[in-house]
Amino acid sequence: MSLEHILLGMLAEPASGYDLKAEFEAGARHFWFAELSQIYPTLRRMERRTWLTSQEEPSPSGPARRVYTRTRLGTAELLKWLRSGPVVGVERFAYIGQLIFLGQLNDLETTLAFLERLRDLHREKLQFLKAAEKETSAKFAGDPDERDGVEFHEHLSLRMGIVSLGAKVRSCNECIKRVKDRMAAETSHV
Amino acid sequence: MSLEHILLGMLAEPASGYDLKAEFEAGARHFWFAELSQIYPTLRRMERRTWLTSQEEPSPSGPARRVYTRTRLGTAELLKWLRSGPVVGVERFAYIGQLIFLGQLNDLETTLAFLERLRDLHREKLQFLKAAEKETSAKFAGDPDERDGVEFHEHLSLRMGIVSLGAKVRSCNECIKRVKDRMAAETSHV
DNA sequence: CCACGCATGTAATAGGTTACATGATTTA
DNA sequence: TAAATCATGTAACCTATTACATGCGTGG
Secondary structure, three states, X not given: OOHHHHHHHHXXXXXXXXXXXXXXXXXXXXXXXXXXXXXXXXXXXXHHOOOEEEEEXXXXXXXXXXXXXXXXXXXXXXXXXXXXXXXXXXXXXXXXHHHHXXXXXXXXXXXXXHHHHHXXXXXXXXXXXXXXXXXXXXXXXXXXXXOOHHHHHHHHHHHHHHHHHHHHXXXXXXXXXXXXXXXXXXXXXO | OOHHHHHHHHOOOOEEHHHHHHHHHHOHHHOOOOOHHHHHHHHHHXXXXXXXXXXXXXXXXXXXXXXXEEOHHHHHHHHHHHHOOOOOOOOOOHHHHHHHHHHHHOOHHHHHHHHHHHHHHHHHHHHHHHHHHHHHHHHOOOOXXXXXXXXXXXXXXXXXXXXXXXXXXXXXXXXXXXXXXXXXXXXXXX
């Protein structure tokens, strides 16, 4: 399972399940996501495996927080995962299937609307990543070398997301052009 | 669930579970994948819902085949799904997390090896898609307008995959360059 | 007093993988 | 006769989503 390893990575500093969920919402959302109802039992399981320890802490506002700390064993497991090479799981892109099957409808107007909507969805995510990059690069305006290792790697991951989402937007635009050309060709020689 | 809709789309022509699995292996693999042990019960469920009907057919080689045919109800469901707009599920990219967490190791050699391996994995998939595009575009060398709607849409989906994977390869190369620059900067002013 | 944010969890269900079971026909 | 391909399925398990339950503290 990867969620366990993602949580190990996020637990460089001690945090509660609630904190980790907030981190998914705030920034990690572009590469992973988990519900609280999955996070809580997963943390418990990891504690049983002695990858984590937990302490209950009173909260200034609300019920007691259970704060998890990564153990040496947990850190060792994380390193093992990182050194095992990139984990590229099976990818499932329903919208690519939809695009293919729209051929059975053969209504280019619908295909066009579909592609424009898809482009807008990609564009929204792209804006989010670009905003995040702008925010961090402002901090290192003078000398990008000042970034520490963690910040440098975070920046790499943002660059990856930005380049790859930018291409998705462009690929939608390319397809939109192809559809428009085909529509024009159809009306002209019918 | 999307697998049901993917199968509906693939059943433009009657096919068995075994056939559908083969189609996933051959070409649909770049956007979806399912095991036989998931396909068989799913087809049965769809039949109970009257989206499909099935007939047993003797096989020339091997046990009887259960061939599924899409009903008008199944087709209606497919169209409903297609017209509901692009389905962009939650994306989980473990390797982006790994790249971020490699910052905690802060061993640029390991990051470099990771990125090179990731690029090679993306490149392999890209080669597969490019080969598929070449194969089909050879068929329509003279006039691309000769493609029917199905072939046209299949081509669009290939273009999307090629542009987007190409960008992933490039984003790896960009990151590799950044890592090398940082390594050079480190050795020079230490 | 009610809504909202903080905080933890369980239960039921759905989606997906791995392992196992069965048996026919073809090819080496 | 053994292995490979064809063909269908079940069972156990893991992963993930949705719905539900509980309760504290703060601000309107």
